[in-house]
Amino acid sequence: MVYAYAIVLTLLNLVFWAGILFGLPGAWLMVLLATLVEWWQPDEFLFSWPVIYVSLALAVLGEVLEFSFGAAGARQAGGSKRAAGLAILGGIVGAIFGTLLPLPIVGTLLGASVGAFAGSMLGDLWAGRPAELSVESGRGAAIGRLWGTVAKMAVGGAVVLLLGIAAFV
Numbered sequence: 001m002v003y004a005y006a007i008v009l010t011l012l013n014l015v016f017w018a019g020i021l022f023g024l025p026g027a028w029l030m031v032l033l034a035t036l037v038e039w040w041q042p043d044e045f046l047f048s049w050p051v052i053y054v055s056l057a058l059a060v061l062g063e064v065l066e067f068s069f070g071a072a073g074a075r076q077a078g079g080s081k082r083a084a085g086l087a088i089l090g091g092i093v094g095a096i097f098g099t100l101l102p103l104p105i106v107g108t109l110l111g112a113s114v115g116a117f118a119g120s121m122l123g124d125l126w127a128g129r130p131a132e133l134s135v136e137s138g139r140g141a142a143i144g145r146l147w148g149t150v151a152k153m154a155v156g157g158a159v160v161l162l163l164g165i166a167a168f169v
């Protein structure tokens with residue numbers, strides 16, 4: 001019976017991992033599920049609290065990478081601090097609105113990238129920078145946000161592997 005639970009848990013974690021592409025907090029859901037399972041059935045599964053803490057740290061890392069890559073992309077393209085901050089905010093708002101688009105997976109990524117672009121561009125325009133430099137900063141933020149999502153997917157994959165191995169060992 002333990003292996004049946006482990007299979008179900010791993011399949012759910014894969015669904016949560018795919019949810020990251022839709023802007024869902026997939027890594028957080030994986031950590032929450034592992035914590036609930038450990039709390040509910042402490043003798044059934046071999047999740048140890050250190051495994052859960054490492055998963056939690058990885059989830060935090062994924063969030064930091066996702067949001068900071070957009071800001072770093074804006075800064076690397078010569079954007080202001082205001083552009084970097086608004087790239088983060090724009091990426092969040094864009095991801096929310098992008099999820100509403102009838103484009104599975106691509107809608108959220110597109111929305112987050114466009115939001116980071118718009119936020120960074122507006123931040124630079126607000127700071128008094130010329131339009132062409134603001135657009136370049138926005139482009140850097142959009143590319144950074146896209147790479148941030150890729151990094152978050154990689155970290156989420158590590159959480160899936162860690163929890164999957166722990167469930168079967």
